[in-house]
Amino acid sequence: MRQTARLGRLAGIPIGVHWSVLVIMLLLVQGLASVILPGGARGYPAAVYWGVAVIVAVLFLAALLAHELAHALVARHYGVRVRAITLWLLGGVSELDGEAPHARADLLIALAGPVVSLVGAGVFAAAAAGASASGAGPLAVTGLGWLAVVNAILGVFNLLPGAPLDGGRVLAAVLWWVRGDRAGARRAAGRAGTVLGGLLIAAGLVEVLLAANFGGLWLVVLGWFLALSAHAETTHVMLRKALAGVRVGDVMTTPAVCGYTSQSIADFVATVARRHPHRVFPVLDLDGRLVGLVSINRLAKVPRTDRERVRLGEVSAPVDRAHVLDPAAPLIDTAPALLAGGHRLAPVVTDGRLTGIMTSGDVARATELAELGITPDRGGGAATTSGSHAPADPAR
Template structure:
């Protein structure tokens, strides 16, 4: 991911911050130093507000990190691979390589985060009350610890709302999944609640922008805009999850060989780029070609590879100079199409060679999959 500063590794998980996270840090420091603390604890020196504001803001970061680590550690414990935890303007995201394969695993994974926040919140708030009872500790110290606790409780409460992609939405999905045995149905229900929740936040945010106080939310431009953005982020994440799920549903049971291009003409490594562009890319509308010798597949050349080279050298440059060389990532023709799409997505590829007992038999591209779906829809064929 671009714009991410890597901080290090915890339990093999890369921890990084995206530059937009700085805005969140500044915003929270400012909110606590300028608004929350002066309103609740009047009379502190200005400097104290800024110091405590900064501490609370950093504590939010650590609290979210603990929360995300708890999700990730359960995932690792259940055999999933966690690549990284990245912080950005709306919080932290664990990048888990595959979806949980059972309702039980999803339930445990999703529940671990809010549970950890709840426990941390209890410890900090309890600690603050304990210190306060001694009557010897300064108000800024007790207040800071108390608010770190409040933030953790807030994290738990916000995340437990039952709309996907929030943790509560994942818990709900796992429960419906467990009862109905249908991941599809579960994703659609939790996703639709998530979308409603997102839109409710957007509307609430707009109302706050216009200066209205609603229930426990106090009006203001900054908090209103903030809420609109989080709502929009959640609603679009819910939409994406539902779209991906319905695609998975449509392609369930379909194999790579049902969709692939079965006649990928092979070009020789010595052929010029110009002739590939003319004969295959322009004339036949292809976007990628396998490169073969009599021994078999040696590479793949794509439109993107060609674009990197200036046009005036196309005629005297052989394809082998720009192709991606073997060993290439490939899929077997009997592979599940959904699995093949996951491989494409994970590796940022647009196409992949298809093999049958290690012989090249086809090429699978995202465009093939889209065409497959569109044709079936146009003909009114039931998919899945």
């Protein structure tokens, strides 16, 4: 997940937040200041409730960060590199670069976060009890008690057995330990996560429709997110197994469909864009070097009367904005992004020259062939399919 703002580093790990954290912060502060704190501690001015609510919300985000940091530190202990930790609307994400070396490590990495959340719940509960015993006032007791309850819920909820929750990773680690099949264990956790997401959606809809409680919409949103994430994880596991050892050059479409900087928009649309299914096309200079990309949407913004005059080189996006691939790169590192993009296209380049193009269709075909036990091999342009076309003539 892309960070909107970088907060710094903890234990050498980059820490950041996604813009959606602002949404959850506003909702938390509003709920605490308007409902939770006044309900547990009456008689304070509104400004006091709002001030304490901000402090409690910040402590809650700190608890989320501690949860993710626990995952990250245990992962690093077992040799797994941690790229970053990002806090967002529905919690936090520890971006791990690599796999746990064995099932025991996978289990401990997964358990670390919920354990820290449950320990945090105990610490906040003890602090609330201490505040009450010392006469610190009902406002402090209410805030600390809320933090204890929320951390307990966070720890228990994350232990539910379905990916992408920590409990799903615990389930996958246990199944891997028992069966010795990492990929199969992760597929099972992904299926469990899909079922769990569906149950949460159903529970939310029941709450909305039968109890007329629109708070159930949060369950619907959460269930929808879990189901989508579980499906994505299952797909990634299947891709990694099916595409192991396959390179971008084995799968790319070649020769590539492309345009040229000197070609008019009208000619390019008539001879290339209208005949091929892509929405984005590479643009080459007259020496055959990749200089940019052009989309149909971008071409459509040029007035019809100017399309004979305007050249592709004038409207193409610079190549430094493109996701350029190396034919020797492992396909599994590229496949998820292309599949998620639907009609995404990425140029494949060697020494600045266009070697081919990669689309989600190329990835899907390679996956289907791999499932048949066939290794795709279209590197070097020796073979083509009905989706491969020769470059446009630059003289046109």
